Amino acid sequence: MIAIPDAAGRLAAALGGGPAAQLAASALVEADALGLPRFGIAMLDEWTVDAAPVPARESSQAIGWLDCASCFAPLAVASATLDLAEAARQFGVAAVFLRGVRGFGRLAPFVRHLADGGLLGIAGAEGPPFVAPHGGTRPVIGTNPLALAIGQGSERVVIDVATSTATMADIRNARASGAPLPEGIALDGEGRPTRIAAEVAALLPRGGQIGSLLGLVVELMAGVAGGGRGDPKGRGVFLLAFDPSRAGEGIDWQARLAGLKGDWIEGGGHWPRGGRAAPEAVLDDDFVQRLDTSLARMTIQPGR
Amino acid sequence: MIAIPDAAGRLAAALGGGPAAQLAASALVEADALGLPRFGIAMLDEWTVDAAPVPARESSQAIGWLDCASCFAPLAVASATLDLAEAARQFGVAAVFLRGVRGFGRLAPFVRHLADGGLLGIAGAEGPPFVAPHGGTRPVIGTNPLALAIGQGSERVVIDVATSTATMADIRNARASGAPLPEGIALDGEGRPTRIAAEVAALLPRGGQIGSLLGLVVELMAGVAGGGRGDPKGRGVFLLAFDPSRAGEGIDWQARLAGLKGDWIEGGGHWPRGGRAAPEAVLDDDFVQRLDTSLARMTIQPGR
Numbered sequence: 001m002i003a004i005p006d007a008a009g010r011l012a013a014a015l016g017g018g019p020a021a022q023l024a025a026s027a028l029v030e031a032d033a034l035g036l037p038r039f040g041i042a043m044l045d046e047w048t049v050d051a052a053p054v055p056a057r058e059s060s061q062a063i064g065w066l067d068c069a070s071c072f073a074p075l076a077v078a079s080a081t082l083d084l085a086e087a088a089r090q091f092g093v094a095a096v097f098l099r100g101v102r103g104f105g106r107l108a109p110f111v112r113h114l115a116d117g118g119l120l121g122i123a124g125a126e127g128p129p130f131v132a133p134h135g136g137t138r139p140v141i142g143t144n145p146l147a148l149a150i151g152q153g154s155e156r157v158v159i160d161v162a163t164s165t166a167t168m169a170d171i172r173n174a175r176a177s178g179a180p181l182p183e184g185i186a187l188d189g190e191g192r193p194t195r196i197a198a199e200v201a202a203l204l205p206r207g208g209q210i211g212s213l214l215g216l217v218v219e220l221m222a223g224v225a226g227g228g229r230g231d232p233k234g235r236g237v238f239l240l241a242f243d244p245s246r247a248g249e250g251i252d253w254q255a256r257l258a259g260l261k262g263d264w265i266e267g268g269g270h271w272p273r274g275g276r277a278a279p280e281a282v283l284d285d286d287f288v289q290r291l292d293t294s295l296a297r298m299t300i301q302p303g304r
Numbered sequence: 305m306i307a308i309p310d311a312a313g314r315l316a317a318a319l320g321g322g323p324a325a326q327l328a329a330s331a332l333v334e335a336d337a338l339g340l341p342r343f344g345i346a347m348l349d350e351w352t353v354d355a356a357p358v359p360a361r362e363s364s365q366a367i368g369w370l371d372c373a374s375c376f377a378p379l380a381v382a383s384a385t386l387d388l389a390e391a392a393r394q395f396g397v398a399a400v401f402l403r404g405v406r407g408f409g410r411l412a413p414f415v416r417h418l419a420d421g422g423l424l425g426i427a428g429a430e431g432p433p434f435v436a437p438h439g440g441t442r443p444v445i446g447t448n449p450l451a452l453a454i455g456q457g458s459e460r461v462v463i464d465v466a467t468s469t470a471t472m473a474d475i476r477n478a479r480a481s482g483a484p485l486p487e488g489i490a491l492d493g494e495g496r497p498t499r500i501a502a503e504v505a506a507l508l509p510r511g512g513q514i515g516s517l518l519g520l521v522v523e524l525m526a527g528v529a530g531g532g533r534g535d536p537k538g539r540g541v542f543l544l545a546f547d548p549s550r551a552g553e554g555i556d557w558q559a560r561l562a563g564l565k566g567d568w569i570e571g572g573g574h575w576p577r578g579g580r581a582a583p584e585a586v587l588d589d590d591f592v593q594r595l596d597t598s599l600a601r602m603t604i605q606p607g608r
Contacts, residue, residue: 062366063396065551092367093399095546120529122521133573140564140571148521150528157524161517191572207511213465213576214518216568217426217452220461224454224564225424225548227555240544242399244529247369251531260444260528264520267444268495269437272517 001282004033007291011041014298015075020054024078027109032287033277038169039105041287044294046102047072057083062091065226069100069233077104080239085117088241095240097226100233101125107147108160108274114241115149115156122240123147124218126228131164132202134212137191139202142235143167144218149274150244151257158274163215164203171200305586308337311595315345318602319379324358328382331413336591337581342473343409345591348598350406351376358383366395369530373404373537381408384543389421392545399545401530404538405429411451412464412578418545419453419460426544427451428522430532435468436506438516441495443506446539447471448522453578454548455561462578467519468507475504 008022008029015021032040052070057080064087068076080096087094107123114121127142143164151157165185174181174197181195188194189201205212221238223229228236244253261271283291312326312333319325336344356374368391372380384400391398411427418425431446447468455461469489478485478501485499492498493505509516525542527533532540548557565575587595 061396063546063550065555091395091397092365093395093397093544095397097551120524129567133568133571135574136568136572138571140567140573146521148524150524157520159517159521161514163514207514210465210467210511210515210518212573213463214514216461216576217450217463219564220424220452220454220561224557224560225546225551225555227551227557227560229560229564240397242367242529246367247401247529247531251369251529253528253531256528256531256533257524260523260533263433263444264437264440267437267442268440269444269516270439272520 001284002288002291003282004029004277004279007283007287010295011044011291014295015072020075020079020082023081023109023113024074027078027105028074029283030109030277031105033281033283034275036106036275041291041294043074043103043105044298047294047298049298051075054079057087057096062087062094063096065097065099067100068098069231073102073104073234076101077110077237077239081110081113081121084239084241085114085119088114088119088243089117092243092246093241095238097222097228098237098239099226099228099235100231101228101237102234104237106160106275107145108149108158110239111147111149111160112156112158112274112276114239115151115158118152118243118245120150120242120244121148123238124222125235125237126219126222126226127235130168130203131205131215132187132191133216134205134209137187137202141215141219141223143203144215144222146214146218147274151254155254155258155261157257157261157272158276159272160274161206163206163211163218165206165211166203168203171197171203305588306592306595307586308333308581308583311587311591314599315348315595318599319376324379324383324386327385327413327417328378331382331409332378333587334413334579334581335409337585337587338579340410340579345595345598347378347407347409348602351598351602353602355379360387366391366398367400369401369403371404372402373535377406377408377538380405381414381541381543385414385417385425388543388545389418389423392418392423392547393421396547396550397545400543401526401532402541402543403530403532404535405532405541406538408541410464410579411449412453412462414543415451415453415464416460416462416578416580418543419455419462422456422547422549424454424546424548425452427542428526429539429541430523430526430530431539434472434507435509435519436491436495437520438509438513441491441506445519445523445527447507448519448526450518450522451578455558459558459562459565461561461565461576462580463576464578465510467510467515467522469510469515470507472507475501475507
C-alpha cells in the first residue's frame with residue numbers, strides 16, 4: 001500500500017521534478033485512487049525517454065497554440081496549465097490550444113489547479129469520431145468532455161462532463177463481458193439503435209440535442225480554432241483561464257459563489273466537485289506493483 | 305410592409321446611429337422577422353431618453369466588467385460586442401462581463417457579429433431563478449442560454465441554446481391559452497411534476513444532468529465571475545472572443561470548419577445556423593405600426 005502523496009512524489013521525480021511534473025503525477029495517481037485506472041498511471045505506457053520537452057509559451061501573449069505530438073501528454077497539459085495561469089494573471093484572460101495530444105487522463109485536475117490559483121478555469125478535449133450528431137446515424141465527433149472549476153475549499157465547484165452517453169471504453173468492457181448495453185446509448189453500422197456492444201458503430205450524445213450542441217462547441221474550440229480535428233497524432237485540447245479578482249471589490253465573486261452553492265443545494269441539486277480522492281486514501285499493492293514497473297522502465301535509459 | 309434593412313436603419317437612427325446602434329437595431333428587427341417578437345422591438349419599451357451612455361471599455365485591457373443597469377440593454381450589449389472584437393484582435397483573446405442587463409433580445413446576433421469579423425464568439429446570459437437543478441425541486445438559476453459562432457458564409461455555425469426545457473414565456477402563453485404543458489418540463493410548488501401552467505413553480509433543465517451542468521457553467525461565468533447573480537436591476541451576460549487567425553497558416557481553421565460541417569451533415573446532423581432572417585424578408589403592417597409608435601415615443605423628448 002502507498003499513500004497518494006508518496007506515489008505522486010515518486011512519479012513526479014521520475015518525470016523530472018518541478019511543478020508541471022508534480023501536477024501531472026498528482027492527476028494520474030488521483031485517477032487510480034478514484035477507481036479510474038484508465039485515466040491513471042496507465043498513461044505512462046506512452047512515456048518515452050525521447051519525448052520532446054514541452055514547448056514553452058510565448059510569455060508576452062494571452063493566447064497560444066502548441067503542437068504536443070512529440071511530448072508526453074500529461075506533462076504537456078500540466079505545463080500548459082501552469083503557463084496559462086501566469087498569462088491569465090498578466091492579461092486577466094488567457095487561452096491555450098494544444099493539438100496532437102495523446103492520452104492525458106482527466107480534465108478535472110487541471111481546471112482545479114487553476115481554481116486553486118484563484119482563477120476560473122475551463123477546458124475541453126476533442127477526439128476521434130465516436131459520437132453521432134443528435135438525430136444522426138454516423139459518428140462525427142469524440143466524447144468531447146467539458147470541464148470548469150472555480151473557488152477553493154468547501155465552496156469549490158468542479159464540473160467535468162462528457163457530451164456522450166458513454167465512452168468507447170464502456171463499450172469495450174461490455175463487449176468483453178457480453179453484457180447488454182443500456183437502451184438509447186448506441187447505434188449500429190446501419191444507424192439503428194443497438195444494445196449489442198459488438199455491433200456498436202456510434203455513441204449517442206448525452207441528453208439529446210443539448211449534449212450534441214455542447215459536443216459541437218468543444219469540437220469548434222479544440223478541433224477547429226485549436227486545429228486538433230483530424231490530427232492522427234492526437235487530440236485537440238483547449239484551456240481557458242479568467243482572473244475574477246480583476247473585477248475589483250464590487251463583484252465579490254467568492255460571496256456570490258457561496259450563495260449559489262447554498263441555493264443550489266437548497267433547491268435539491270448536487271454541487272459538483274469533479275471527483276477528488278480523500279487525502280488519507282491509500283492505493284493497494286497491485287497499484288504499487290504497476291507503479292514500480294512503470295518507474296523501472298522510465299529509469300532504465302535504453303542505449304546507455 | 306417594410307424591408308428588414310429599412311426597419312433596422314430607421315431604428316438605428318433613433319438609437320443615435322453609429323455601429324453599436326446599427327447592430328442593436330438589426331438584432332431586434334431580425335427577431336421580429338424570425339417570428340420571435342418577445343426578443344424584438346418590444347425591447348424598446350425599456351428605452352428611456354435618460355438612459356446612461358454605454359460605459360467605455362478600458363482599451364488597454366483584455367478583460368473588463370461593466371455595470372449596465374442605467375443603459376438601454378440592447379445598445380449596451382452591442383457596444384460591448386464591438387469593443388470586445390477590438391480587444392480580441394489586440395490580445396488574441398478577450399472577455400467582457402456585463403451586469404444589470406435588462407431585456408436585450410437574443411444572443412445569436414452578437415456572437416454572429418464576432419464571427420463576421422473573423423473571430424470565434426461565445427456568449428451566455430444568466431437570469432432570475434426559474435430552473436431547478438437536475439434532481440432538484442426548486443428554481444435556482446435562469447434559462448441561461450449559451451451561444452457560439454464561428455465562420456462566414458455557408459460554413460458559418462451559430463449555436464444558441466437555452467439550458468432549460470422551456471422559457472417562462474412559454475409557461476405564460478400556456479397559462480393564457482389553458483393548454484396543458486408537455487410532460488417533463490415543469491414542477492409545481494411542492495417540487496412535483498406538473499402539466500398545469502398555473503401551477504408551475506420551476507422549469508426543468510434541458511436534457512437532464514448535462515443541461516443542468518451547462519446552465520451552472522453559464523451561471524458561474526455570468527453570475528459569479530461576472531457578478532450578475534442576484535442583481536435586481538438585471539441579468540449577468542458574458543461575451544468572449546478569440547482570434548483564430550493568430551494561430552498562423554498551420555492551423556487553417558476555415559478548412560477544418562468546412563470539413564467538420566461536411567462530416568456533421570453526412571453523419572445526419574443539423575448544422576446550426578442560429579436563425580437568420582432571409583435578406584428579402586419583409587415585416588408586416590402590424591410591425592410597422594409598432595415600430596412607428598416606438599420611434600415616435602423615442603423622438604418626443606419629454607420636458608423639452
